[in-house]
Amino acid sequence: MSTAATARPSVLFVCVHNAGRSQMAAAFLARLAGDAVEVRSAGSAPADTVNPAVVEAMREVGVDLTAETPKRLTAEAVQASDVVITMGCGDACPVFPGTTYLDWELDDPAGQGVDAVRPIRDEIEARVRGLLADLGVRPRG
Template sequence: MPEPKPSVLFVCVHNAGRSQMAAAFLNHLGGSRVEVRSAGSAPADTVNPAVVEAMAEVGVDLSAEVPKILTTEAVQASDVVITMGCGDACPYFPGKRYLDWTLDDPAGQGVDAVRPIRDRIETRIRGLLTDFGIQPSA
């Protein structure tokens, strides 16, 4: 019987920056070995263009992504919920692992300001994969 895949939900307010980058990195580095979701408590209309550009620089395409609303179902279906500034808007369910990653908000920032945020997120994603016992694929 195959090992169950860890399931991770990334949450920030607009689901247009930090949570999109984190989900994209986890998909990119974890591949099919991890189930990935992202959402926002008050989603924006589009992903931040500076975030799309910064991720493209490292070979990760976010151009087709769309911010999604945070649902109770998404939290219930996830083993790990990683918040990034969503505050009390994230529902809590016993038995879930909750992490809060304090990261600068890329909203309204140019690509030069987004790059260090992107790099910090990638480092944290690599650490998360190590915690899961998964070797990053890239």
């Protein structure tokens, strides 16, 4: 995967509510990449808060999402990103030339308990690790 001619790639994770999948993906990427990647997340119809089951599942792996809030998807955020990864938001994402678009089909944690969120969390972490390899960024830890 190629990114725009920047020394530090920018990745935007997008799901409908920005309360589950995209929050987990952004948190894993920020944790594993450190300052090597600029990380954003947003939702096409953001919720008021991050899903409590997602917060708990991430806490179990040492990631604190309690201070995070869902953000609205903007064309500016998409345009500023080298890679946009959608997770169930369909065609809500504007398309710009020069941006790489990926769609990760993942179960939606909305309305699920922590037991159902754990496998989604683990799949997201695995995909983020693969993304780092594609970006040529060595994961921390």
